[in-house]
Amino acid sequence: MTFGNIHLGDEYIHHAADGKQYWVVHSDAFDAMVFKKKWLAAIGDIAYESLFKVNVWLNRARSAFGMRHWSLSSYLKNKVRNAFSIIAKYETTLARECIRRELNSVICGHLHQPVIKEIDGVHYGNSGDWVESCSAMVEDIQGQLKMLPWHRLAPSSTDSAYMESEIAT
Numbered sequence: 001m002t003f004g005n006i007h008l009g010d011e012y013i014h015h016a017a018d019g020k021q022y023w024v025v026h027s028d029a030f031d032a033m034v035f036k037k038k039w040l041a042a043i044g045d046i047a048y049e050s051l052f053k054v055n056v057w058l059n060r061a062r063s064a065f066g067m068r069h070w071s072l073s074s075y076l077k078n079k080v081r082n083a084f085s086i087i088a089k090y091e092t093t094l095a096r097e098c099i100r101r102e103l104n105s106v107i108c109g110h111l112h113q114p115v116i117k118e119i120d121g122v123h124y125g126n127s128g129d130w131v132e133s134c135s136a137m138v139e140d141i142q143g144q145l146k147m148l149p150w151h152r153l154a155p156s157s158t159d160s161a162y163m164e165s166e167i168a169t
Helices: 028-034 039-064 071-078 079-100 160-167
Strands: 011-015 021-025 105-108 115-119 122-126 135-138 145-149
Touching: 011 135, 011 145, 028 039, 028 160, 079 105, 079 115, 079 122
Parallel strands: 021 105, 105 122
Antiparallel strands: 011 021, 115 122, 135 145
């Protein structure tokens, strides 16, 4: 799809300022490769949607008490040991596909787990999301990827200069 000079696609090769070429992909297309049991993925989707609805109400209550956003589904995923092996398998699958495409870097989403790391020599970045982790990935002027968690950028009611100082660093 194209909206003016904005082009949307399933994947893209981004040329960073430091010369790296990043394969940018949402990565949901790799679900079938990782989850061989589609019924398990369907149950996971239903559970995730249910947790998300509960989390909306939970965070409304937290906000009323002046508390920060907190993700119930992220908390539970991190507590479930099997989730770690599924995530690791997913990340490795993407890294191998990146190598197969003769690239050495990938930026993806879909897992909602913000991270920048090396996997089998591949520079791997997952941007997280604006729902659970409230994070984004940016490239600095030197071409380095950086993770921006929203809670570090959001101004607090007691510190009006907070955002300016965080962005400056």
